[in-house]
Structures are given as C-alpha cells and as structure tokens.
Amino acid sequence: MKSAMRTDYYTATQNACNLCAPLGAALVFKGIANTVPLLHGSQGCSTYIRRYMISHFKEPLDIACSNFGEETAIFGGGANLKIAIDNIRKQYCPDLIGIATTCLSETIGDDVPMFIKAYQNGCRDEDLPALVHVSTPSYQGTHMQGFHGAVRALVATLAETASVEGPLSVNLFPGMVSPSDLRQLKEMVAAFDLEAILVPDYSETLNGPLWTEYQPIPQGGTPVAALRRTGGAAASIECGLVLSGEKETAGTWLEDHCGVPLHRLGLPIGIGASDLFFASLAAISGQPIPGKYTAQRGRLLDALVDGHKHFNGVKAALFGEEDLVAGLAAFCGELGIIPVLCATGGGNGRFVQTVQSVVPERYHDQMQILEDSDFVTIEKTLEALAPDLLIGHSKGFTMSRRLQRPLIRVGFPVHDRVDGSRMLHLGYRGAQQLFDRIANTLIEEKQKKNHVGYTYY
Amino acid sequence: MPSIPILEERQAQIHRKGSAPFEMTCGKHSLAGSVSQRACVFCGSRVVLYPIADALHLIHGPIGCAAYTWDIRGALSSGPELHRMSFSTDLREKDVIFGGEKKLAAALDELIDQYQPKAAFVYSTCIVGIIGDDVAAVCRKAEKEKGIPVLPVHSEGFKGTKKDGYKAACDALFKLVGTGSTADITPVSINILGEFNIGGEAWLIKKYYEEMGIPVVSIMTGDGRVDQIRRSHGAALNVVQCSGALTFLADMMQETYGIPYIRASYFGIDDMAKALYDVADHFETHPAIMARTREIVRREVETIMPEINRIRRDLAGKRAAIYVGGAFKAFSLIKALRYLGMTVVLVGSQTGNDSDYATLRDMCDDGTIILDDANPLELSKYIIEKQADLFIGGVKERPIAFKMGIGFCDHNHERKIPLAGFAGMLQFAREVHTSVTSPVWQFVPTRAAVG
Numbered sequence: 001m002k003s004a005m006r007t008d009y010y011t012a013t014q015n016a017c018n019l020c021a022p023l024g025a026a027l028v029f030k031g032i033a034n035t036v037p038l039l040h041g042s043q044g045c046s047t048y049i050r051r052y053m054i055s056h057f058k059e060p061l062d063i064a065c066s067n068f069g070e071e072t073a074i075f076g077g078g079a080n081l082k083i084a085i086d087n088i089r090k091q092y093c094p095d096l097i098g099i100a101t102t103c104l105s106e107t108i109g110d111d112v113p114m115f116i117k118a119y120q121n122g123c124r125d126e127d128l129p130a131l132v133h134v135s136t137p138s139y140q141g142t143h144m145q146g147f148h149g150a151v152r153a154l155v156a157t158l159a160e161t162a163s164v165e166g167p168l169s170v171n172l173f174p175g176m177v178s179p180s181d182l183r184q185l186k187e188m189v190a191a192f193d194l195e196a197i198l199v200p201d202y203s204e205t206l207n208g209p210l211w212t213e214y215q216p217i218p219q220g221g222t223p224v225a226a227l228r229r230t231g232g233a234a235a236s237i238e239c240g241l242v243l244s245g246e247k248e249t250a251g252t253w254l255e256d257h258c259g260v261p262l263h264r265l266g267l268p269i270g271i272g273a274s275d276l277f278f279a280s281l282a283a284i285s286g287q288p289i290p291g292k293y294t295a296q297r298g299r300l301l302d303a304l305v306d307g308h309k310h311f312n313g314v315k316a317a318l319f320g321e322e323d324l325v326a327g328l329a330a331f332c333g334e335l336g337i338i339p340v341l342c343a344t345g346g347g348n349g350r351f352v353q354t355v356q357s358v359v360p361e362r363y364h365d366q367m368q369i370l371e372d373s374d375f376v377t378i379e380k381t382l383e384a385l386a387p388d389l390l391i392g393h394s395k396g397f398t399m400s401r402r403l404q405r406p407l408i409r410v411g412f413p414v415h416d417r418v419d420g421s422r423m424l425h426l427g428y429r430g431a432q433q434l435f436d437r438i439a440n441t442l443i444e445e446k447q448k449k450n451h452v453g454y455t456y457y
Numbered sequence: 458m459p460s461i462p463i464l465e466e467r468q469a470q471i472h473r474k475g476s477a478p479f480e481m482t483c484g485k486h487s488l489a490g491s492v493s494q495r496a497c498v499f500c501g502s503r504v505v506l507y508p509i510a511d512a513l514h515l516i517h518g519p520i521g522c523a524a525y526t527w528d529i530r531g532a533l534s535s536g537p538e539l540h541r542m543s544f545s546t547d548l549r550e551k552d553v554i555f556g557g558e559k560k561l562a563a564a565l566d567e568l569i570d571q572y573q574p575k576a577a578f579v580y581s582t583c584i585v586g587i588i589g590d591d592v593a594a595v596c597r598k599a600e601k602e603k604g605i606p607v608l609p610v611h612s613e614g615f616k617g618t619k620k621d622g623y624k625a626a627c628d629a630l631f632k633l634v635g636t637g638s639t640a641d642i643t644p645v646s647i648n649i650l651g652e653f654n655i656g657g658e659a660w661l662i663k664k665y666y667e668e669m670g671i672p673v674v675s676i677m678t679g680d681g682r683v684d685q686i687r688r689s690h691g692a693a694l695n696v697v698q699c700s701g702a703l704t705f706l707a708d709m710m711q712e713t714y715g716i717p718y719i720r721a722s723y724f725g726i727d728d729m730a731k732a733l734y735d736v737a738d739h740f741e742t743h744p745a746i747m748a749r750t751r752e753i754v755r756r757e758v759e760t761i762m763p764e765i766n767r768i769r770r771d772l773a774g775k776r777a778a779i780y781v782g783g784a785f786k787a788f789s790l791i792k793a794l795r796y797l798g799m800t801v802v803l804v805g806s807q808t809g810n811d812s813d814y815a816t817l818r819d820m821c822d823d824g825t826i827i828l829d830d831a832n833p834l835e836l837s838k839y840i841i842e843k844q845a846d847l848f849i850g851g852v853k854e855r856p857i858a859f860k861m862g863i864g865f866c867d868h869n870h871e872r873k874i875p876l877a878g879f880a881g882m883l884q885f886a887r888e889v890h891t892s893v894t895s896p897v898w899q900f901v902p903t904r905a906a907v908g
Contacts, residue, residue, distance in 0.1 A: 012564035013520060013547035020521030042583050042614035043487055044497025048525035051852050060856040062833050067489045068615040073587065080489045087490030091462055091834055103519045104583040104615060107553055138519035139548050139584075211860050212902040214461060214837050376542075398528070 015375035017319060017395070018345025021136035022100045023049045024147030024176065026063050029098030029132075031182075031200020032154065033221035036094045038064045038084055040077055040112060041102025056413040056420045057179075057206040060218065064088050068104055077110045082119055089129065092216050095224045096130040098150065106137035130224055132157045142346045144321055147176050148249060151199050155250040158224065159231035161258045169195040169229065170284055171236040171260065173250050174426075175243065175267055175323055176412060179207035181426045188278070188427060191292065192285035197226045197233060199250060207421040231258035235284045237277070240323035241266040241358065245350040266358065267323050268426045269434075270331030271300065277427070296428035303432065304335070307439045312336030314442065315366075317382055319343040319375075319392040320411045322351045324425070328391055328410065330358035331431060337438075338363045340385045347372030375399060389441060406441045410434070461838040464491060470830055472814075475823035481814040483829040486618060492832040494780070494853050495807045497614035499582055500526075501622020504870065505702050506578050506610065506629065508653050509681035510534035513574035515544045517561050517592060518582025522614075523547075530870040531655045534680050544568055548584070558590050565599040565607060575683035576606040578629060583614040606683070608632055619782070620701060620808050627705035630677065630686060634710060637684055639691025645740050646672045648692040648716075650707055651699035652723070652877075654679025655870055661878035662723055665733055665757075669749050671740065677703055690714040694739055696721045696732070699783050701808065722785060723877035724885070725793030726761075730754045757879035765797075768886045771894050773798035775846040780828070780836055780854055781868060784809030784817060790849060790868065791820050797886055802843035805831045833857050841903075847893050862901030864892035 022039050026049055029037035039046045046065035054061050066077055066084040081099070088097055101112055116131045134153035136146040151173055174185055182203035189196035204220025230236075231254060238244070238251035244264040246252075254260040263284075268277035274297075278289050314337045318325045322344045329339045342355045351371045356364065368381055379399040382390075390400050391408045394415040400407035414420030424430040443457045463471065469482035487493035503526050506514065516523040527543030534540065546552075546560045561579065569577060577599070581592055592609045600607040608629040612622050647666060652659045659679030666673055674692040675685035695707045695718035707718040719739065721732035737750040777799045779790050784806040791801050804817055805828030817827050826839045837857055840848060848858035851869030858865040866888045868876060876885045898904050 010560055010563050012515070012560075012568055013523070013545045014568075015527060015543050016520050016524040016545060016547070018520065019524050020519060022521070038490070042497045043493055043495055044500050044614045045521070046492070047494070047496040047500070047853070048521070051529075052525050054852055054856055058856060058859075060833060060860055062492045064490050064492050065487075067487050067491075067493070068583075069486050070616050073583075073615050083488070084490030087464055087466075087488060090464055091491075102583070103521075103553075104587070107584045107587050137550070137553075138521045139553050140550050142520075210862055210901055210903075214841060214861065216461065216834060395527070 013374045014377075015395070015398070016345055017343065017374050017378065018142035018144075019052070020138035021141055021143060021146030021149070022102050022138060023052065024143035024145065025098065025100035025134050025136045025150035027053065027176065027202065028147055028150035028154070028200040029096075029100070030061065030205050031198070031202035031221050032096055032098065032227070033223045034095040034217050035098055035221065036062065036064055036088050036092050036217065037098045037100065038066065038088060039100055039102055040066045040081055040110065041068055041104040043067045045102045052413065055415045058421070059206050059208065061206070062217070073104065073108055076108065077105050078115045078118070081112070081115050085119060085131070094129045094217060096132060098154075099131060099133045100136045100146065100150065101134075102136070103138040106135065130158060141348070144176065144323075144346055145348075148243060148246065152248065152250040152253055154199055154227055155230050156253050158227040159254060159258060160228045161231045167193065167195050168234040168285065169197055169232070170281075171230045171233045171251070171254065172196050172198045173236065173238040174198060175240045176321060177267070177426060178423050179203040179421045180424045181430065184424060184427055184429060188293070189281060191290045192281045192287050194234070194281065194285050197230055198222055199227065199230070230254060231260065233260050235261045235263060237263045237265060237280055239265055239267045241326050241354045242322040242348065242350050245354070266330065267327035268430075269327030270334050270431050271297070271428075272334065273327060273330055274427050274431060293428060296432070300428045300432045300435070303435060307435070308336065310439050310442050313338065314389070315340045315385070315387045317341040317343070317378075317385065317387040317390045317392075319378055319390070319396055322346045322348070322354070324411045326351070326354045326358055327425075329355050331434065333359045333363065335435070338366050340366055340387050341368050341370070341378065341381055343370040343373045343378045343381075345373060379403070388445075389438070391438075406445060408437055408441055461834050463835060463838070464488065467491060467832075467835070470828065471835065472818070472827040474818060474821050474825045474827060479815070479818045481811070481827065481829060483809055483811060483814060484618075485830070487830055492834070493830055494832065495619055495830060497619065498617050498622040498625065499580060499612040499614045501619035501702075502580060502610045502612035502626040503622070504653075505623055505626035506678060507540055508532035508534070508678045509578075509683065509686070510540045511537045511575045511682050512539065513544065513568055513572060513577040514540060514580070515546065515564060515568060515577060516580045516582060517546045517557065517585055517590070518548055519584070520545050520547045522580075522582045530653070531873040532653050532679060532870070533657050535660075536682075539572055539574055553584065553588055556588055556590055557585065558595050561590065561592065561595045562599065565595070565603070569599070569603045569605065574605065576608065576633065578608050578610050580610045580612045582612070586613055606633060606636070618808065623702045624705045627703065627709065630706050631709045633683060633686045634706075635687070635690045635714065637687030639688050642674055642688065642691035643672055644693055645670070645743060645746075646674050646692045647694045647696050647736060648674050648689045649676040649679075650695050650697040650718070651703035652676055652679045653870060656873050656875035658723065658875040658877040658881060661875055661880060665753055665878065666736065668753055669733065669737060670743070670746050671736065677706065690716065692716060694718065694736065696736055698722060699785055701783065701785075701810075720785070722789040724786060724789035724881070726758060726796060726879065726882050727792055728789045729877070729879055729882065730758075761879055761883040764883060765886050768890045769798045771890060775799045775893055776802045776844060777847045777849060778803035778836075778840045778843065778845040780805045780831060780848070780850045782807045782851075784813035786868070788816060788820065793882065793885060797889065799847070801825060802845055803828070803839050805829060805836075837861065847889060862898055862904045864889075864895070864898070866892060
C-alpha cells in the first residue's frame, strides 16, 4: 500500500477536494433551532458559502456576515460584529447566534470572545440570544474542522451539569451526514426509548416542506434548551473514526467536564459499523435491538448474498470527507469491493492509519491512500489504478467523465442530482440503498457494454 | 402572517414607486448583519476574468475562495478550457505568519510550466495584503522568467464592493490591451465588452455582428483569449454590455486609444435589435451595414415570433419579480417580460447606481417595489405581498421563490442556456413558461389559499 501526504514539498492545490472551515461551522449552526450563523469577515465568505450549500440542499440558507470594509480591517472588527448582532436580533429574533471567524478576522487578530463579553455586558437588562463563538480560520484544516469545532463550541458554551429528570437522553454527534441520515438516526435512538440530542440536526431546517407562511428561520433543529441538557445525558456517541483521534471534541469536553461517558464509533456505514452503533444504543439503554432493525439487517444480508457476484473483486475509488471515505472503505471491504484509492482533501494525519484499520489486510497491497490531496492528483493516480467505479461527491464528475467510469454520488456536495438531502448512507437501510445503487450501476455498465442486450442479470 | 421586519438602516434602499418622492440610496457597503445577496471584491474580479480560457487563474490565499469558484459558471470556450480549473496557493497557518510569497512564486513556476498558459492572473484574497505579501513583485519576477504576462489582480474581498472588483479586473485587462499587433484589423471593427458567453451567448451576438459585415476583434471576456485582448486596441468601437463591469475598461481604452464606446444589452427583442442598429449607426458611412442589419433583425424576429406568441397567451397578466446583479440587465428584463404580457411588481439589483435607479423608477408602474442590495427577508416580504408568479434571479434567490411556491427563472452566470440574442429571447420565454405553467403550483399551500 502506498500512502502520501503533500507535506514534504509544496505544490499548488489544483481543484480542491475540500472546502474551508467556516462552511462546516455555518452548517452546524443551521442545525440548531432558531439560530442564525454569522461569519465574522468579508461579505463574500457568507455569499459563496450560501451559494455552495443552497445548490446542495435546495433550501433558503441565510448566513449573516459582519461585512468587513477597509476600516474594519485596520481598526478591528469589534464595531461591525456589534452592529451585525444588533441587526440579526432585530430581523430574526434568534435564540442563538453562531459566530464563526474567517481568515480575515483571525489574521488581524480580532478577539471575538472579548467582543462577545463586551456585547453581553452592554445589554445586561435585555433578553439576549445565546452567542456561541468558534474559531474557524480558513487557513487551518478543512470544512470538517469547522464542523467539529462548532459542535464542540456549542456544547462547551451551553452544556450544564445539573442532573436531568425524565427519559434517558443520549448526545449524538453524527458528523456531516445528510438530512435523511439525521432523521434515521433519531428514529434509531428513539426505538431504544432514548431521547436523542443531535448536534447538529438540520434534518428539518435544510430539508423541510413548502411553507404556508414565511419563516425567517426555518423550523426544526436542536433547541438551545436541549444543548444545555447535554451535560446530563446518559452517554455521548461521536461518529467518525478519524474524529476519534481528535483530542478535543464535543464528546471529550462533556466527558471531561460533565462526566458523560463517551462512545467513539465510526460512521455507521455498512454492516459492522452499524452493528457497533446498535450495540452502543443497546448498552446505553439496557434494551435489546428492536425487531424492526434486526429485520432490516436480515434483508440487507439476504441482498448481499443474492448480489455478491456483482461486487467481489470490483475496484472502486473513494474520495471526499475523511470519515465518510473511511466508512465507505469499510463497507467496500464487506462487499468484496477493493477500495483501490481512498483520497481526501483533509490533512489531519490520521486518515491513512484509519483507512488501513478498517479495510481487510488482503486488499492493502492494491490500495493507495491520499491525504491532503486534490482532484488533479487524484485523477492522475486513478489513470494507473483503473477503477471500475468512483464513489464520492459531485465534484468528481469531471474526472468520472474523463476516465469514463461511473460516479456513485454520496456525501456533500451533490450539486448535479436532485436528492443530495435525501441520500441515505447510515444504518442498515443506508447500507441497503448504497448496495442497491452500486449494484445497479455495475449492472447497467455491463448491460451497456454487452452487445447481446440481455434483459436479465 | 407575521409581518417581516425591515431594518431602519435599510429603508433608504427600498422604494415603492408612487408613494413618496424618489430618493434611493445606493453604492453603499452592505450593512453588517443584513444577509446581503452580494458577494465581495474578489467575486467581482473573478466574474469578469473567469471566461478567459487560455489564461491561468491563480487564487492567492486560503483554499475557500478557490474551492467555491471552481467551474461554477456556464462560460463556454471554443478551445482551451483552463478557466474551468481551480488553482490556489492554499495558504496555511505558517504562511500567514511567515508570508505567502514563496508559495506564490512556487505555484506560478509549477503551474505555468505544467499548463503553458498565455498569461496568468493572480487574484489577491482578503489576507494577502495583511500578511504583507508583495504580489506585484512576485508577478514581475515570474513574468520575466516565464515570458508571459503575469498580472496581479487587487481583489482583496473586503476592499470595497463587487464593483471595485470589476475595476480591479479591468485594471489587469488594461495591462494586456495594447501589447499585440493590430496589423490586419480593418477600420470597421468592434470589441464586444461585458459579454461572458454563458451558454454560448457571445457566439450568437458575434455571429450577428459578423453577418452585418463587422469583424469582432475581441470579446471580453466570453470565450476569451489573451492574444485577442492584446490586440483589442485596434478595434474602431467598443460595444459594452452589463452595468459597469467592463465600463471601466471602455473608459480607459477611450482615454488612451481614443476608442469610443456605446452601451448595449442583448436581452429581449427590442434591446437586442437596438444593440445591432446602434452599431450599424456608428458605421453610417457604410450604408450596406444598416441594410444587412435590418435584414438580420427581420429574419430573426420572424423565426421566433410564432412560438413567442403562443407562449404569450399563457403568460399574459402574470406578475414577475426581478433581482439581479446589475441594474442594466433589469432594464432589459422589464421590457422582455412586458413583451410576454407580464407585469413587473418588484425589481432590484446588487450594484445599481443613482442613474440606474432613476431609469428603473421611470420604467416601472406605480406600486412597484424597487430595491438596492436587498436581503432574503426583504425579497420574501415583497414577493409575498405582491403575489408574484415568477422570480428572476440567481441560485441564492431560487429557494426563496420555491419555498413560497413561486416560479423561477435563473438569469445568473451559472445557467447553461443562452438567454441573450433573438434565439435567447425565445429560450427565455420558454424558461419562464415552463416554470409559471407547471401544474405543481396547485399543490402549494400559499398559492392554494390565494386561489
């Protein structure tokens, strides 16, 4: 197995395979009820990020901006931040404003926590929204660092240790998954008679119905009150094996400060990872796995056996967000698909090892793992590897077209299909859908290339 | 329905025609905390230079600005497609501390060798000036070593509005203008400025002018080529489209090379025809040009009219809202929508100036809402109040319309179909028709209530 990280020598990034940190933070804040994300920086940051996310979610996506001008960059962004908070309060009456910094405000050294404290001190008699700050300079990490950083900031700012009465609750930090995935996770947790506190939960805010009347902030999301209760939960589950190597996360914060036991799992993609997820829920709740899910698992295994010949020995290239790729690589291993390339734009140093740990050893000598990579590098690598199919987000279409290999769209962004929000990746049902999509794509390829024109496969 | 609040500071940028003396504030930096639909200086520069297909576009800064602008526009090229790549110096934390000049120099060295572009544009993003990079010096050095123009674009996001980005792009373009040979350019010739070849629009327009007997020296920047830009000072006339994006360049070319310019819009039948007649008028000493122009207009209009008339029957009386980047496009859209029998109930732009808004006021019916630098709340408030059937805008406006059950036509740079020219007018009518007459609206709660 070869693995590479572009740290030894510098090359320009050509067609990036990652986005910047404020995007991830803004997405998290969209998953909190009655919340407005606020980027502390230039107008373009919020507009570009809105455009990028709207193309995927196809929903209104207001992200405010403190809108730096030249004077702001010279004298600091404190005054602008104050005006921005004032104006957001007037227009949206939010419960929470999620403030993420940008490269600009970080480079000039704005002390945002101090600005927030000053604001709160200046409005002591008023009913203020919660103000949560996360540091997200675009020159550090990717959108995933922004995402996990914002989740941590929400918990660290709001969690209270007080013991909680009522049903057992579990904090669930699902990572950057689709609204459909989030809905399914909530169902799964509820099936164990546990209350799920999802951070974030944009299953409704970014995949809602048509409106009967205008909603300044779309309905849904995890309430601020629920965030406060995360400190009293029975346990936390944090999804993502790469994330598991991170020292400071929402889960570790709650464990350290509030004594909430932490279960660190992979994203529940495929059979083994979903089994572990259900086992955790069973352990936390003391209840057996509900029949509904054993039935789902049974049908999935039946489909796997029926279709196994389509998969075994097929070569796939996986790319995108680290934990999604790691999860998919594990699932590929279960199907007999060789993940000949696993690539990510992220560069936190744990990706290679994580992927190795989830893929059966017999495939290792056929695999390449690229960390901190970009699409030009990925495409060049793929020319030699000749995969049968690509699994990743829409930005891989360019190389899918050139390499003439089909692309199975997963994750974010899905800009060239209508169902980015509705794609299911997690749990047995998610595995079933991925299985069906991959199998059908492989059959379709065979059918297209076969000159007889069989109507059965 | 609860009323949607409008910020006090925004009141001067919202006008309801006929309700008060017309005073419109515009050209202001967007209000902090107001969710402006505008982008930044960098965006303005990137829009203007993006379609130059044989140039390297290197974005100097952290990854975001390059990632969000990778292959996002429908600006077609008939040849090289280097403009569809996204190149970034991808600055990291240690570069912010120690400076990014070394990375910039290395990136230019690597990418120019790898792609052999005809020129390179280096876009500065927000932090470049703040960390003290001397981008101009790095560019000069690379230019010397590689033997191609390497042009800094001063597009730090916070240094003004999108319009300042247009200007920065024009400054960079102007350095190319005048550096090529004009030897074989005829005295009757034009440059097409401010046309970005979305869905092949520039090709349509160019074909009309060439049929009129007027060679096109360069298009800036649709299907753009560096060598054509270098010799563009040999043209007799600049024909400038779009509110201001390339006007800065037209002004500089007039001053330095004495090339006059006229404004044009290619949207809608009237404005398209006018764009051709005005150019024919300019070359009045060649009467054959005008004769051919009349013939082209007659032929093109005849071709599209039967279907336009059919479409018009379905659209008559429907209400439209328009929110676009440049006000000049809004003028044309108002006319085009009226041509389809529709009324305009809201019109706004991101970057209009005083005279633009005065024109809008004169064009609009009483009661029409006119907006400068609006935000989603304001747009929503007024499209609901005005019961619009159609919203014309870009990607960021689309979900606002759809959530409230209003039809939509994308008229931004991301679209893939040509809406300019006579053929484009027909496409536009079809686009509007497809959305407005869809049966899905019957299921929409807000529309069902209105009936």
